[in-house]
Amino acid sequence: MGDMNRNSNLYIEAARVLHDIYEKKGSIKTCVHRSSFQEKQMLTALVSQTLRFAKVLETVVKRTKLLENNRLLWNDGMLARVLLYDFMIGPGLYKPGRLKVVMVKNKEIITSEFDRLLTAYGVNECSELPSSTTEALPRYVRVNLIKTSVDEVINSFVDKGWTLLHVPTDFSSFKEVCQNLDENQFLRDFHLDDLLVFPAHTDFHDSRLVQDGTVILQDKASCLPAHILSPPEGAVVVDSCAAPGNKTSHMASLMGNKGTIYAFDHKEDRIEVLQERMEGAGVSCKVARCMDFLRVKTDSQTYRDVEYVMVDPSCSGSGIVSRLDSLTNDDASVSQHRLGQLHKLQAQILRHAFSFPKVKKIVYSTCSINEEENEQVCEEIYEKFKERFKIKKVMKNWPERGREGYQKSDRYLRASPTATLTNGFFVACFKRRKRKQEVGSMENGMDQEEVSSEDDQGSQKQNGMDDEEKEGSKKRKKRKEKQSSEEGGEELMEINEKKEKKKKSKKRKRDMYEEETPVKRKEEDMGEKKEEEKEEEVLERSVKKRKERTSKSSHCSDTIDIRDKSEKMDTVESIASVGTENSTAKIHKKKKKRSKD
Incomplete structure (x- = not known):
């Protein structure tokens, strides 16, 4: 050569x-x-x-x-x-x-x-022919519950000649079936109720169901965050990094298109793409905002009712198997400096999500396989908010968890082509503690509610989804009632916390003012006293003038200030004395005249 x-x-x-x-x-x-x-x-x-x-x-x-x-x-x-x-x-x-x-x-x-x-x-x-990076991945199709139901979509495919297979009872058997699907065979997903599984590389782009938004072509791993956040109907939700919008439309689908989703992205072209996808999917409960999520004032009136937050920030994308990162990344592209910058941004966005006053649940996800973007971000933020939030273990029978060596490894969720037949992915769920738990967990050093919640999971379905992650209007109503009953205590706690903060801030400002400007305060006090003395002098002069006027003419008595009763009595007495003097003088004159006569 x-x-x-x-x-x-x-x-x-x-x-x-x-x-x-x-x-x-x-x-x-x-x-x-x-x-x-x-x-x-x-x-x-x-x-x-x-x-x-x-x-x-x-x-x-x-x-x-x-x-x-x-x-x-x-x-x-x-x-x-x-x-x-x-x-x-x-x-x-x-x-x-x-x-x-x-x-x-x-x-x-x-x-x-x-x-x-x-x-x-x-x-x-x-x-x-299948590419080297996507050969083993099935084609996943998410049903848009805003426009149709899962059963209707299944019937539509069956009418077109597709064969619906039975879902195995264990995940290993499910994987084997997915990897060996024949042409025109499909089945429901093992974990997610609104997801269907088809043979790898099945082309649906010309399908009417795809074009009219009845179904969405979306990898299974990308569907996990919305199911784990599982906002109920009528909820107020924030999607911090929303574009291009698949997760936004998925949340709207699970919410029955009822509620409000504030979808943020800082680029106009990406917001336009999001708007187009929302229109195609029939989403009407979203409010798209072109702005940096880090600049959102979370304590404003607009976001006072936000209870659920989705955080899916920019990442390296190292989990996307159609990318050839494992072969093409050089030292610069995967350097610790680059990962460090991503880690810093991701942590800032996740930290900002905790500042919504009423937030109950936050889901953090990336399509990265790097620990710097996943476990390390979550562990860092958890240390700051662990008194009020816990990391919840979700989807109990999911086959892959977080990397070993971290405090909450068993509560994180990972996905990969080999273990789950999906793109590489990471998900963590933060949930607000109950008030009793906040005190008890700090005293006992453990999460009492987490223990009980894990015990309760034994009575749930085999798919490992807890109550908040199950689909169905009845269960969503129960969750909503439960949330509303808990909300009162949480709101009271938040109100008390705000009052205490305001008292402390006022006292701190007052103390600082007294310590830093004692001379200025004395001068101001002296000035206030002088002004008060001047006002008293003016008032006394006005009273004297009114007395003089009333003594000169009786008709001026109508102008006496009724607010000062003492002044009125003095005036009346003076008028009476003048009248008495005049009458006695007249009597003396008459007596003298009689004596002369």
């Missing part, structure tokens, strides 16, 4: 890039950039598609024994893969040089092996 011109052969250079990727020397972009091949876009496309169909191509190379019988391939499996991809799946060979001889010479056996794979997977074109 070394005697060929490096710049003249696309396939030789693509094989070298693939070797670098598998040896973790860089990502696709990094390795292609280092290459001296001029057509970078062409090289990137070939490398990416070869990685996508890696398992199929590897199978063909082994069964056709291309490396054993063709010395031109230099026993290089990567070179054989890139040639096979363009020869059978891609657009055709591009200037292969002498390597064309290998493909032409073995065309019959290569074609025969691809035909066998087409038959085995029930597809017509090589491009429809």
Whole structure:
């Protein structure tokens, strides 16, 4: 292979890039950039598609024994893969040089092996063969309960020739059935009542049910958060990082489209996508807001009744199996610095969710498999709020839990292609403690309610869903009644806490004011006294003036201020004395006149 011109052969250079990727020397972009091949876009496309169909191509190379019988391939499996991809799946060979001889010479056996794979997977074109990353995952279809019921959708598929299989009683048997579904076979999901399972790679994009929003194509792992949060009908919910909106529409479906969902995203284009999906799904109970969730004033009147919060923040997406991160991430893309930045943002968003005054339940989820984004975020936040909230264990018989070594590992929920036939996922549920439990858990060092709740789970269905996670209007009404009965005590507790906080803040401000500005306060007090003295002087002068006026003219007595009774009495006495003096003078004059006569 070394005697060929490096710049003249696309396939030789693509094989070298693939070797670098598998040896973790860089990502696709990094390795292609280092290459001296001029057509970078062409090289990137070939490398990416070869990685996508890696398992199929590897199978063909082994069964056709291309490396054993063709010395031109230099026993290089990567070179054989890139040639096979363009020869059978891609657009055709591009200037292969002498390597064309290998493909032409073995065309019959290569074609025969691809035909066998087409038959085995029930597809017509090589491009429809399963990719290496999604071969084992079934096709999940979520029923939109706003528009229809699960039974109606099942009947619709049965009428079109599909066969409904019985759901096994244990999950291991369920997995086996899902992995071996024949064409036109489907069944209900083992854990989620509104989810149906179809053979892998079943194409529903042209289906009327998908186009009119009756069903939603959504991976099972992505359906877990809404079921675990399980807001009842009429609830007030916040979806902190809502776009593109599958989880938002799922919550609306479980709520019967009754209540309010505040859906936040900080990008206008993503909000537009969310609005379109909500309209297609018939969701009318949402309020889309284009703003950063961290800037939401959680104590405002608008959000005073929020009780349920969904936190599904931006993450590395390392759990999405259709991505080739396990092969293409370089050291920079998975560095501790990058994970540290994501961890910081995720923790901030989750912490902000706890600031809603009446929040009862918070669900945190990511499509990442990194502990830095999952267990470490939850453990950090739990330490800050453990006096008021607990991490609740949900879906008791779910087969995969959190990574070992953490305080609440057994209460976290993980999903993976191998264990659950889904994308990689993580979910944690925070639930507010009852008032008695807040005191008791701190004194006894344990979660009394968690113990009793886990005991109560033994009487539930085998699917492990607790009461709040079961579907059905009757059970939702019971939950609502139970929540309303608990709400009074919680509100009273919150009101008392607010009063105490206000008292403490006022006392603190008063103490600070007295300590920091004693001179200023004395000056203000003196000023207030002087003003009061001036007001008294003005009042006394006005009283004197009124007395003078009343003494000069009797008709002015009507203007006497009735508020001052003493003034009125003084005025009356003065008038009476004047009248007495005048009458005695007249009597003396009459006596003198008589004496003269």
